[in-house]
Amino acid sequence: MTTIDEVAQLAGVSPATVSKVLNNRPYVSAEKRALIERVIAETGFVPSQRARGLSKRRSYIFGMLIPYTSNQLFADPHLLECIRGIEDVANTHDYNMLLSTARAPAEAASACVRLLRSDVIDGAIVLETIDLQPFTEVLQQHDAPMVAIGYAQGTALHAIHADDYGGALSAMHYLLSLGHRRIGIVSSVLRPFALEERLRGVRVALEARGLCLNEQLIALGDFSSISGEAAGRALLAQPEPPTAIFALNDRMAIGVMRAARELNISIPEQLSVIGFDDIPTASMATPPLTTVRQPGFALGDTAANVLFALLDGSMPPPAAVIPTELIVRGTTAPPLH
Amino acid sequence: MTTIDEVAQLAGVSPATVSKVLNNRPYVSAEKRALIERVIAETGFVPSQRARGLSKRRSYIFGMLIPYTSNQLFADPHLLECIRGIEDVANTHDYNMLLSTARAPAEAASACVRLLRSDVIDGAIVLETIDLQPFTEVLQQHDAPMVAIGYAQGTALHAIHADDYGGALSAMHYLLSLGHRRIGIVSSVLRPFALEERLRGVRVALEARGLCLNEQLIALGDFSSISGEAAGRALLAQPEPPTAIFALNDRMAIGVMRAARELNISIPEQLSVIGFDDIPTASMATPPLTTVRQPGFALGDTAANVLFALLDGSMPPPAAVIPTELIVRGTTAPPLH
DNA sequence: CTGAAAGCGCTTACAG
DNA sequence: CTGAAAGCGCTTACAG
Missing domain, CATH: 3.40.50.2300 (Response regulator)
Structure with missing residues (x-):
């Protein structure tokens, strides 16, 4: 695997300069920038996320927590759409999704704490299949960015749900x-x-x-x-x-x-x-x-956007409601009289 | 967040010694070990995976790649069982699962390359929804541990499938x-x-x-x-x-x-x-x-075990077939004559 | 605009 | 059994 030092050597510059172009920051001469970019392309160099994360104090990974007490809910095709919506936004932000499917809510919450403490994830999206109460403590201990897809009644989680x-x-x-x-x-x-x-x-x-x-x-x-x-x-x-x-x-x-x-x-x-x-x-x-x-996709999309707003330090609206829509098809008509 | 240095200081030892008990290795006196363990429990210290990964050259994360060309397949309740089987084994090995659901197989393969090169994942389990051919190249470039759930015809991937x-x-x-x-x-x-x-x-x-x-x-x-x-x-x-x-x-x-x-x-x-x-x-x-x-669970379980065998450097059998079983219930009887 | 140096939080030989 | 030192591969001030 190529490292930033090797790229620097090949381009005849310091790693600090390579780092600048990697994070496209200013103060690099056009020629050096071009040169470095060429070397990067030639070597196929991709910076190591764990090294990057160590200095930036980020993992660039968030957790998708699904406490699957009921298989029924997971079997819902709706969820797939939701995950797609989340992934789309995550890709835009260069973030990856860790999947964690604990059994009970308490287990899910403690798994979440571990993931947060061990720097594996920077934040999480929790699917409200059941009680989210245990997550309140998680939030109190860590002020990690967390958003719930659901109502999250009685918790301090940011909640996204459809207009049921x-x-x-x-x-x-x-x-x-x-x-x-x-x-x-x-x-x-x-x-x-x-x-x-x-x-x-x-x-x-x-x-x-x-x-x-x-x-x-x-x-x-x-x-x-x-x-x-x-x-x-x-x-x-x-x-x-x-x-x-x-x-x-x-x-x-x-x-x-x-x-x-x-x-x-x-x-x-x-x-x-x-x-x-x-x-x-x-x-x-x-x-x-x-x-x-x-709209499952919109739910996921919105939830992810709230998560990334929190990660960026901006303060998103405390709750978002995704509109629902009546689709009239063939099973409805006036009653017989 | 507590660090290993803080724990060391509190216990009056060097970080190297704390590291030893963390990775439960020998050559630590019983008293120091006990003392360090107490401090760890009190502080709730959990080692940072990214720092650990940087020296160990591991991320302790593997990818679960699902090229979801067909929603139909993802909707299969079977898949949930499979994921549960994988997660169970992963937990045992202290590994986490990254979920990646690309659209086309080629996209999936290139996403996989990025994840591998950027040190985000150590290996991957690929779900064979369609053609796995693009993954052959991935394997050739990186000799990363990869296993396919499916037949993986014409690829060098380790394949796990049911006895169809x-x-x-x-x-x-x-x-x-x-x-x-x-x-x-x-x-x-x-x-x-x-x-x-x-x-x-x-x-x-x-x-x-x-x-x-x-x-x-x-x-x-x-x-x-x-x-x-x-x-x-x-x-x-x-x-x-x-x-x-x-x-x-x-x-x-x-x-x-x-x-x-x-x-x-x-x-x-x-x-x-x-x-x-x-x-x-x-x-x-x-x-x-x-x-x-x-048996979805067994499929996932076996696939995960093969992956971890590869990660450990041991060589698992090249292909595993999970037995299927005829379950006789109420829809079968002799024909009328 | 450029680079030397220190630091992120661990682990790993290596001396003692 | 114990710890000082170097290193994993990046980024970030800070001088120049």
């Missing part, structure tokens, strides 16, 4: 404007904060019409399509079944569609269905699923 | 032993080498019975369940439909099951179905899917 509330609100507004009044909701037993927000959107939309959320019309799943199918069957088996079902994620919505098909209930004529997320499968379903799009 | 051939063979043996003779195959347009191997298993099993692979009974999908559904419909709509269908991955097998249900063909009475992978959804389907289990 607004998305649910517009989905319900749409169903109500189509004329639906008996709207079934497929919620979940596990209630991450994002889900609470979606439920809040549901309630507010109903209240705006003087309606309230009928407990009878709520069925519980676990985010999987199988559980959505069971929930759909339960809702549709009622004496007075809903004319529309809003499933709080796409996989469950797809399960609802399967339940309807088995019961020979046609969509959207006899039943409207709306999901949440806009996973790739949503647009490929028959009929294509009307859903609330959650 | 054997798995397909046993699935077909099983169907044939049940008495099936018209067996439909759901293959794919895209044909990674793993799929070729599964097809080879299919052919060999048939030939052993004096049968051959009837082109009429092959339908093509793209690994998704939607495509499996279409493929299933196509196969079952034939004048003389198959009595069993072997889908070359689970998601397509689940699609086949949906197609059968819509056509009112009961499983396993009128149609047997076998998948490949054993993703979580497989056992939750109704009826639960008979499939060939591909």
